[in-house]
Amino acid sequence: MLAVMSPPPLLFRVSLKISYLSSSSFLKPTECELITCFHLFPARTHVSYDVKGDVAVIRFNTPNSKVNTLSKQLNAEFTEVMNEIWANEAVKSAVLISSKPGSFIAGADIDMIAACKTSQEVTQLSQEGQKMLEKIEQSSKPIVAAISGSCLGGGLEVAIACHYRIATKDKKTILGAPEVLLGLLPGAGGTQRLPKMVGLPAAFDMMLTGRNIRADRAKKMGLVDQLVDPLGPGVKAPEARTIEYLEEVAIGFARGLANRTVSAKRSKGLVQKITDYAMALPFVRQQVYKTVESKVQKQTKGLYPAPLKIIEVVKAGLDQGTLAVLGAGLMGAGIAQVSVDKGLKTILKDTTQQGLDRGQQQVFKGLNDKVKKKSLTSFERDSILSNMTGQLDYKGFEKADMVIEAVFEDINIKHKVLKEVEAVIPPHCIFASNTSALPINQIAAVSQRPEKVIGMHYFSPVDKMQLLEIITTDKTSQDTAASAVAVGLKQGKVVIVVKDGPGFYTTRCLGPMLAEVGRVLQEGIDPKKVDAISTAFGFPVGAATLIDEVGVDVATHVAEDLGKAFGERFGGGSIGLFKLMVQKGFLGRKAGKGFYIYQEGVKNRSLNSGMDEVLAQFKLPAKPEVCTDEDIQMRLVTRFVNEAAMCLSMIPWHIRQIQCCHLSRSLGAPPFFSTCPPVPPGPFRYADSYGAKQLVDKLRKYEAVYGSQFTPCQLLLDYANSPGKKFHQ
Known part of the structure; x- marks a missing residue:
């Protein structure tokens, strides 16, 4: 062009x-399917x-x-x-x-x-x-x-x-x-x-x-x-x-x-x-620009603007577009890695030298693993790393186009960081919060420019999980959302855009399922068996391991927030179990121990023996009638699918786009592979395959034992009572 x-x-x-994803102009599933089936292209x-x-x-x-x-x-x-x-x-x-x-x-x-x-x-x-x-x-x-x-x-x-x-x-x-x-x-x-x-x-x-x-x-x-x-x-x-x-x-x-x-x-x-x-060295590039500009001026006498504009836009691409990442923990370092690996100049900031060193080492290790696999040379690794700057202050933030905050999941900390950042960044700069469940409008409440605030929910480990959930508020500008999408695509992510709300889409679906995992563990099923049962069903990551990957502290905050927003429906296992794990430092993979012990280079993880005492304090009586392997699988799956259906009925989601997030398998949900390739895998495809009536029957079975947490939502009941009706025709 x-x-x-x-x-x-x-x-x-x-x-x-x-x-x-939340646009009021979205078609209903049946309308979408009719258009897909009957749209005729001109020759x-x-x-x-x-x-x-x-x-x-x-x-x-x-x-x-x-x-x-x-x-x-x-x-x-x-x-x-x-x-x-x-x-x-x-x-x-x-x-x-x-x-x-x-x-x-x-x-x-x-x-x-x-x-x-x-x-x-x-x-x-x-x-x-x-x-x-x-x-x-x-x-x-x-x-x-x-x-x-x-x-x-x-x-x-x-x-x-x-x-x-x-x-x-x-x-x-x-x-x-x-x-x-x-x-x-x-x-x-x-x-x-x-x-x-x-x-x-x-x-x-x-x-x-x-x-x-x-x-x-x-x-x-x-x-x-x-x-x-x-x-x-x-x-x-x-x-x-x-x-x-x-x-x-x-x-x-x-x-x-x-x-x-x-x-x-x-x-x-x-x-x-x-x-x-x-x-790759800025001072060398500056010398090239100076030499080229001098030659152009000499030859054109400044009368032809096109050559000078070409130089200008090349410089803009190579020297500007700085991305800054706040927090060099597991998530922040992962975000920095997928950014710098795709050619984005990246500042990685932390509050302590120890934390910064750990984060930089994580980025180096991630890239060095590619060297070991021969997908990168050591020269290319070092060249990529030259585009990342680690620091403890806000130097260079005045040139940033976007700041991605990945600090602790606490609204007060996020407010403090947002105020600090807005004091130093340029007017056009976007502030993106990496949060699992904190409402973005609450984070943006202290912002002087709420139209520039957005959520970018990455999944752990960031360098391996494809999904990126972008969350907009009523005040988020379209340019801000488009820019966040552009960054996500640049990072190689599968991007979905959703409106703000408790738990957004991904965490809201996972929340009830993870609460059920807690209850299963309290009923005496050990973490390894929970993982084996869930992966046997098709979950890409074992359910107990998933909590370790998310971070037990993060899971605790999410459970509390969703419990406040949705009440008993999000109950299950005792949140006290997770709180005690946090007190003991059992935070999951990032801390080296959670349900499992994590050691560098050790693939066959052993169970954390310290969890025996924790689980003993929260032991629940076993329910033999609902504790077979199949029942445990279906207790997890039905709560996930039921909440996804609740989302579909309460929010104007677009069914085919909502399922896009399951394609990446980042959500930790089973793929539910479709027998019809044009239909994306996901909870609604599974509901069609298993049968809405059969799902409702399972939910009623568990409702009789555990109560309202398994009460089927009205949308599932509607489909169960309409033989032949499917989410995907």
């Missing part, structure tokens, strides 16, 4: 329009695709033109096609290729830009292009660009957003960023991706001169991953056959990327590694 000469917004100052004229095995091949073909250009029509059809491919579970990877000999994509449609009457219209074009290419870049299904002919401007931006690039080795295949020659600059993310791909000097050379790069040189630069002879070494062939052969090769690489027999990681020579290391 092309953009006017104003720089794109900084990393976290994006303005994407997103749909909120596509610019983009087509077919599926070969498990690889989708997307073909660009602008009608009545020798070249492909990024027009509104092509962009719309491309978006439709990609959404269909991402929704198709049979497709594991994709190839982008042109049906036109001699042209991959020659750039954006200049007429489309000329037709814009205001700068806002051009900005919208640029943002739409950025949004689509971000989805390409973040795609879990590898995407290969198969390039033959001209790959210029917006075409190059499409290619470098892909995970792998293959180009034909012939004179007609050229790559370039010629926007500067039109008084424009790359507007769909090229100013940010190109320097990271080929290095700052080479990127400036391409964007400031607009010169074309031949395929063989592009390979040496790292702009292209593989070169392909038209039909094999020394064979002459018509251009159509060249495209056919290129497609065959690209399909092979796409399939290899998906099954991990091919690596998208580019090997770099010693000179490139040294250059990258030097460019």
Whole structure:
């Protein structure tokens, strides 16, 4: 895409329009399904695709033109096609290729830009292009660009957003960023991706001169991953056959990327590694900027703004967008790791040197584990770590775009930190609280800028759990929410956005289940058996282990808060059990002991013998009629599903988006795998599979023993009393 000469917004100052999970405009499940079933797409004229095995091949073909250009029509059809491919579970990877000999994509449609009457219209074009290419870049299904002919401007931006690039080795295949020659600059993310791909000097050379790069040189630069002879070494062939052969090769690489027999990681020579290391140093970059700006001023006399704007936006991407993380504990250090690992400059702040050292060591260990697995080199590890600064003060916070607070789950501490932060951060900076259950509007109550306050609920361990729950209040601005989503996607997370409320969605569903775990333990079932029973059902993490992972202190605070909000329905085991564990220092994994003993390098954990005394104080009489392995499983599951149904009935959630969080398995809930691939796994899919009436029967059985905590919600009763009625038709 092309953009006017104003720089794109900084990393976290994006303005994407997103749909909120709690929006009143959400359709009811049945309405959503009808639209899914009966929506008819108009015939596509610019983009087509077919599926070969498990690889989708997307073909660009602008009608009545020798070249492909990024027009509104092509962009719309491309978006439709990609959404269909991402929704198709049979497709594991994709190839982008042109049906036109001699042209991959020659750039954006200049007429489309000329037709814009205001700068806002051009900005919208640029943002739409950025949004689509971000989805390409973040795609879990590898995407290969198969390039033959001209790959210029917006075409190059499409290619470098892909995970792998293959180009034909012939004179007609050229790559370039010629926007500067039109008084424009790359507007769909090229100013940010190109320097990271080929290095700052080479990127400036391409964007400031607009010169074309031949395929063989592009390979040496790292702009292209593989070169392909038209039909094999020394064979002459018509251009159509060249495209056919290129497609065959690209399909092979796409399939290899998906099954991990091919690596998208580019090997770099010693000179490139040294250059990258030097460019990571701020004072070296400043010298490069100074030299480049001087040359541009000398050649243009300052009369051509486009080259200077290109330099400006590259600098913005490399030098600005600082993220700050408050608290270097287990969660804070994990957030810092997934941020710095994805190229975000990160400040990690703690109040004590001991805590800071422990947090920095955790980040180092996480990255060093990748070195041991050979997914990173030690040089790359050190280069990544150079983007993280550990400190005990607020130095540098005046340049932060976002601060993620990960301090103790206490409203008074969070209020204190928020006030301190707002005294030093710039006006545009976002304050995000990592909390499991504290209402965000309560946290924001002391803020001078509540529109900039949001919740970002990560799951432990942060570097392994995919889910990120973003929580908005009535005062949270849309820009703030969009920026939080952008950061989460940058960190590689599966993101859901929910409205503020006690326990949000994830903790609210887990709360009753974990309360039931406490009761099961008090009834004399030891933690190892609880874990074995729950994982045998399909839970990815044992139920007792999950409490250790969450943190017993956090679980205690959550139980108290949810108990106040929802009363007896959230009861179960005695909260005194968890409080005594906290008093004894049995906080879970982060403290080295909880229900289990945690030791570095020891996989087969032993039970914490200190828990015998704790459990003895809270022992409950066993209930043989509801304590079989199956009953224990169903006591946990029915409370989880019942609360999820309660959420669906009380809050205008969108059923398919609410289940998105279960895809990541971060929630600690069983996947409930669907027999129908388009339907996401989750509690409602399980209710359909097991049967709402059967679930209600189980709930009634346990209600007779334990009371109102197992009373089925009205929504489940409605489905149970309507034979054949399902959450997913």
